[in-house]
Amino acid sequence: MKLYDYNGAPNPRRVKIFAAEKDIQLELIQCDLAKGEHKTPEFIVKSPSGKIPVLELDDGRCISESVAICRYLEEIHPEPNLFGSTPYELAYIESRNRHLELELWTQIGISWVNGPIVGRLGRFKQIKEAKESSDKNTGKFYERLNDELAVIQFVAGDRYTVADITLLTAIDFATAMVDLKPDPDLTNLYRWHKEVSERPSSKM
Ligand SMILES: N[C@@H](CCC(=O)N[C@@H](CS)C(=O)NCC(=O)O)C(=O)O
Structure with missing residues (x-):
């Protein structure tokens, strides 16, 4: 493939x-x-x-x-399972993944297309106010995740799933390319990021 x-x-x-x-x-x-x-x-x-x-x-x-x-x-290739195996788990992991795609990735994407790297390509008319708003929304979503990760180990509970991959790639991209690194005070989010980044797959 x-x-x-x-x-x-x-x-x-x-x-x-x-x-x-x-x-x-x-x-x-x-x-x-x-x-x-x-x-x-x-x-x-x-x-x-x-x-x-x-x-x-x-x-x-x-x-x-x-x-x-x-x-x-x-x-x-069903194992290891990353999308859920019981009806509840399948739906719950899906909901967590959708929160991340619709509420975090979308905001990071708006900041990216209205940010300096894409701006230099000169392909789009950029909207400064849109970036200001999505930067703020991204920060707020990081705070929400930090609160959630105070009581759960991974994004969808007690095991690693596709939702952790969605969040890891979002944060790494936002940090490296969009200047949206999570605030260092968000210690639960950093604890999670360190643990997930230590998995060999994260080197991809
Ligand atoms: N929802 C899509 C998003 C795909 C996407 O935006 N890919 C980017 C690269 S990371 C791309 O191809 N951008 C080029 C473009 O939008 O023209 C997915 O999850 O695969």
């Missing part, structure tokens, strides 16, 4: 960490976002939204969206 990737891109990293946790080997194909390789007609056939990651199966069929790709990997 091939994974269309770009070094440093956070969404392909989610899939690479997920696959590493399951010891699944993926052939990584670089799709150069800086050169616009993700917007070519050939690539749009693989990924209608013109985004990476994309998983290409050996028969040529493609799957886009990191969670959809991870679900496929979970189906073909």
Whole structure:
């Protein structure tokens, strides 16, 4: 299986960490976002939204969206389980993952597209007020996570799941590329980040 990737891109990293946790080997194909390789007609056939990651199966069929790709990997390689195994656990992990995607990743994304690195590309009209608001919302969400992680070890309770991968990649990207490093006072969040970063998969 091939994974269309770009070094440093956070969404392909989610899939690479997920696959590493399951010891699944993926052939990584670089799709150069800086050169616009993700917007070519050939690539749009693989990924209608013109985004990476994309998983290409050996028969040529493609799957886009990191969670959809991870679900496929979970189906073909069920252990270790990362999406939940009981009806409640499946739904709870899904809800935690959706909180992170809809309430954190979305805000980090707004700060990113309205921030200096994307600004230098000159491709979008940037909105300063949008960035100010999403920076603030990201900080508030970090505080909420810090409170939650005072009483749970991992994002969805007492074991590592796909939701931890979603949060790790969000925080690492926000810290390195968006200047949204969590405040050092958020000690529960830092405790969690240290533990999760020590897993070999996090080196992806
Ligand atoms: N919801 C998508 C987001 C994919 C995404 O935004 N990928 C970024 C790279 S991390 C991308 O391809 N950006 C290029 C663009 O949006 O044009 C997923 O989870 O896979």
